[in-house]
Amino acid sequence: MSKEKQWPLWEVFIQSKTGLPYKHAGSVHAPDAEMALQNARDTYTRRGEGNSIWVVPSDAIIASNPADAESFYEPSNDKIYRHPTFYVMPEGAKHI
Amino acid sequence: MTVNEALFNYCLRLGDNSLILSHRLSEWTGKAPILEEDLAITNIALDKLGQARFLLQYAAQLEGKGKTEDDLAYKRSEREFYNSLLVEQPNGDFSFTMARQLLNDVFDFFLYEELTKSTNEPLASLAAKSLKEIKYHLRHCSEWIIRLGDGTEESHSRIQNSLNELWAYTGELFEMNEIDSVLIKENSVPDVSKLKPKWNNMLCEIFEKATLKKPEDGFMHTGSRKGIHSEYLGFILAEMQYLPRAYPSATW
Numbered sequence: 001m002s003k004e005k006q007w008p009l010w011e012v013f014i015q016s017k018t019g020l021p022y023k024h025a026g027s028v029h030a031p032d033a034e035m036a037l038q039n040a041r042d043t044y045t046r047r048g049e050g051n052s053i054w055v056v057p058s059d060a061i062i063a064s065n066p067a068d069a070e071s072f073y074e075p076s077n078d079k080i081y082r083h084p085t086f087y088v089m090p091e092g093a094k095h096i
Numbered sequence: 097m098t099v100n101e102a103l104f105n106y107c108l109r110l111g112d113n114s115l116i117l118s119h120r121l122s123e124w125t126g127k128a129p130i131l132e133e134d135l136a137i138t139n140i141a142l143d144k145l146g147q148a149r150f151l152l153q154y155a156a157q158l159e160g161k162g163k164t165e166d167d168l169a170y171k172r173s174e175r176e177f178y179n180s181l182l183v184e185q186p187n188g189d190f191s192f193t194m195a196r197q198l199l200n201d202v203f204d205f206f207l208y209e210e211l212t213k214s215t216n217e218p219l220a221s222l223a224a225k226s227l228k229e230i231k232y233h234l235r236h237c238s239e240w241i242i243r244l245g246d247g248t249e250e251s252h253s254r255i256q257n258s259l260n261e262l263w264a265y266t267g268e269l270f271e272m273n274e275i276d277s278v279l280i281k282e283n284s285v286p287d288v289s290k291l292k293p294k295w296n297n298m299l300c301e302i303f304e305k306a307t308l309k310k311p312e313d314g315f316m317h318t319g320s321r322k323g324i325h326s327e328y329l330g331f332i333l334a335e336m337q338y339l340p341r342a343y344p345s346a347t348w
Contacts, residue, residue: 007130028132031243038236039132042139 009058010036012043014050022054030055102278103216104158105178106285108168109275109321111151112179115169117200118144119332120187129190136236140197143229150222170340174330175323182265184329188258191244191251195258197237202298203269203291204230210286219284238302245306252307260311267316269295 007029013022025044030036036055045053064072076082121141128134152165182200187193208230211223244255270288279285303310319325339346 029130030132034239035243038136038239042136043132046135046139 007031010040010055011058011061012036012040013054013056014040014044015052015054016050018051022052025049027058028055097274097278099278099282099284100158102275103219103284104155105275106279107151107155107158107219109178111148111155111168112177113183113200114144114151115148116177116179116329116332117183117197118142118148119336120183120185120196121193123187124193133190137193140233140236143233147222147226147229154218154222166340170337174325174333177325177329177333178320178323179329180265180268181317181320181326182262182269184326184332185262185265186328189254191255192258192262194237194240194244195255195262197233198241198299198302199259199262199266199269201230201234201237202295202302203266205234205298206291206294207286207288210291213286214284215282216284241302241308242306245303245308255306256308259308263311263313264315265317267313268318268320271318271321273321 008031009027010030010033011027012025014025015022025040028036028039028043030039033055037053040053040055044050118141121137121144124137125134125141128137148169149165152168156163156165156168180200182196185192185196187196205227208223208227212220212227214220214223241255244251246252270292272288276285276288280287300310317326
């Protein structure tokens with residue numbers, strides 16, 4: 001199938017439980033939003049993986065450029081005072 | 097006919113419908129138009145198989161001859177199957193499969209909705225569980241019908257032709273016999289003739305969105321209530337039943 005005949009691509013995000021963040025699961029091809037939702041349901045939630053789905057046109061996602069990684073992320077790494085590692089943890093505290 | 101016998105036969109009717117439609121849909125596995133649709137159709141086939149399994153298990157229990165759901169699925173012959181002629185029709189092209197699904201699912205939707213109110217506890221609980229699945233199947237195929245009908249000139253004419261051809265199998269869905277009269281008295285099953293106006297209305301709404309014409313009522317095929325089938329059921333059973341009949345002690 002030539003590229004022009006492909007349906008648009010949609011990114012699929014799934015929430016596994018109410019309150020948890022949506023996680024990227026993959027992508028599907030579909031002619032429109034409703035079919036994208038159905039295709040996402042059939043492709044990614046067949047075994048009870050989620051209770052809510054987002055589909056987003058892939059075109060609508062703005063991604064950072066891996067080549068910009070240095071200027072984007074590195075400035076924070078050499079300033080250790082930015083990281084919350086100077087506290088004494090109360091004993092028995094979990095999930096920190 | 098006792099209530100028990102009627103219930104046994106009724107469960108075969110519903111169970112065979114699910115089993116044969118499941119088999120037909122499973123024939124798409126690996127060759128649906130796109131990957132996502134392949135998974136969708138296979139999902140529906142698996143849902144139908146689950147429904148068939150429960151119904152045939154319950155039927156076997158009602159019969160009380162120590163049989164299993166496998167015995168009922170694999171060791172009955174063509175004339176002992178009571179699925180509708182509609183579900184055994186070959187897949188044809190994609191529009192044909194979707195049209196078959198729509199006509200069946202709209203009917204099943206109203207039937208199972210009524211069955212949730214059944215005084216028969218196992219049937220009512222199965223219906224409640226299946227109804228959730230049926231609602232999704234119906235959503236899936238009706239969205240397709242709308243897109244095919246309102247799509248290109250070719251998709252429109254294909255789906256219209258499929259509906260026209262399959263329409264002759266819809267009269268049978270509303271047929272009733274002694275089994276129904278015995279069970280209606282018990283409030284175990286609904287009078288399906290009363291579902292027809294709702295079935296018609298829902299289809300008309302979908303056809304309107306899809307810019308399709310509702311086919312005219314004309315000649316209607318019949319026979320499945322008596323176990324008389326089209327030429328296709330024998331071929332389905334030959335394929336489906338070959339292994340357990342050739343190797344009766346085979347296990348998974």
